[in-house]
Amino acid sequence: TMQLFMPLNFLGFVYREIRGAMANIHNLFEVLERAPKVQDSPQAKKLSATQGRIRFEGVSFHYQPERPILRDVSFTVEPGQKVAVVGASGAGKSTLVKLLFRLYNPTQGEVFIDDQKITACTQNSVREVLGIVPQDTVLFNDSLLENIRYGDPQADDDKVRAVVKLAALDTFIASLPDGIQTQVGERGLKLSGGEKQRVAIARALLKNPQILVFDEATSSLDSQSEQAILQALKQAARAHTSLVIAHRLSTITDADCILVLDGGVLVEQGTHTALLQRNGHYARLWHVQQNT
Numbered sequence: 001t002m003q004l005f006m007p008l009n010f011l012g013f014v015y016r017e018i019r020g021a022m023a024n025i026h027n028l029f030e031v032l033e034r035a036p037k038v039q040d041s042p043q044a045k046k047l048s049a050t051q052g053r054i055r056f057e058g059v060s061f062h063y064q065p066e067r068p069i070l071r072d073v074s075f076t077v078e079p080g081q082k083v084a085v086v087g088a089s090g091a092g093k094s095t096l097v098k099l100l101f102r103l104y105n106p107t108q109g110e111v112f113i114d115d116q117k118i119t120a121c122t123q124n125s126v127r128e129v130l131g132i133v134p135q136d137t138v139l140f141n142d143s144l145l146e147n148i149r150y151g152d153p154q155a156d157d158d159k160v161r162a163v164v165k166l167a168a169l170d171t172f173i174a175s176l177p178d179g180i181q182t183q184v185g186e187r188g189l190k191l192s193g194g195e196k197q198r199v200a201i202a203r204a205l206l207k208n209p210q211i212l213v214f215d216e217a218t219s220s221l222d223s224q225s226e227q228a229i230l231q232a233l234k235q236a237a238r239a240h241t242s243l244v245i246a247h248r249l250s251t252i253t254d255a256d257c258i259l260v261l262d263g264g265v266l267v268e269q270g271t272h273t274a275l276l277q278r279n280g281h282y283a284r285l286w287h288v289q290q291n292t
């Protein structure tokens with residue numbers, strides 16, 4: 001039996017490796033759409049990040065030269081902080097995240113992670129320290145267990161169970177007849193938007209990156225799912241620097257810093273209270289959302 005078992009075990013390993021890699025590719029596709037290839041320079045170094053400090057210094061960017069998207073954006077996120085990026089649709093929020101993932105290089109300025117220019121680092125090493133919880137998570141035709149394990153193909157079942165709890169998925173999973181072995185994806189159980197986002201949070205928790213990016217769903221969830229996600233996110237963010245692309249300002253009032261983008265310009269930054277007192281762009285956005 002040993003002889004039969006070994007190769008199967010090995011195949012299983014290869015299969016998990018490939019699936020793990022696929023999960024990363026899928027996650028990236030969700031952010032990068034039709035991103036052109038950014039080339040690593042021959043001298044590219046491996047980013048060594050231990051803290052998760054993010055710094056944008058005079059960053060400008062355009063997809064087409066005639067249409068500037070980000071203009072001279074500068075800010076710093078200290079390790080462990082929670083930062084929110086807000087602004088109207090098209091203000092450049094996702095573009096800012098794409099630059100952080102080095103899907104594109106800035107046309108001017110520099111992005112630093114732990115004081116290293118990311119343009120001087122290999123893309124792989126940059127993406128290693130970043131995790132993303134996308135708006136719409138791709139689930140594979142496999143069990144929930146394996147879908148969550150994509151975050152770290154080496155993780156054992158106990159580790160997976162621990163993040164399931166942190167991501168507030170345990171009650172949901174307990175309600176399924178096959179529990180964590182339930183088949184999901186196109187050919188299995190379809191999860192709600194909120195449940196899928198919590199699966200993505202569990203994946204991200206397994207990956208345990210220094211920097212966690214959360215792309216809040218545009219469509220409003222019911223308040224119970226919303227609360228579950230916020231709770232899960234709080235857990236996920238504890239040991240990480242987190243950056244939230246926020247659509248509902250009510251979810252980010254506790255952020256250490258809120259970056260307000262308007263037409264690609266960083267027009268304001270500060271805490272919720274400070275920005276309300278300023279009575280400027282953020283305060284206007286806030287009052288509009290309070291009245292809808």
Ligand code: ATP
Binds near residue numbers: 069
């Ligand atoms: P939303 O809240 O609607 O997601 P956003 O603030 O995230 O908006 P971005 O997605 O960063 O905005 O887009 C900023 C601008 O850049 C938009 O006008 C958009 O049309 C443009 N844009 C985004 N991606 C591309 C691309 N790949 N090629 C050309 N233009 C793009």
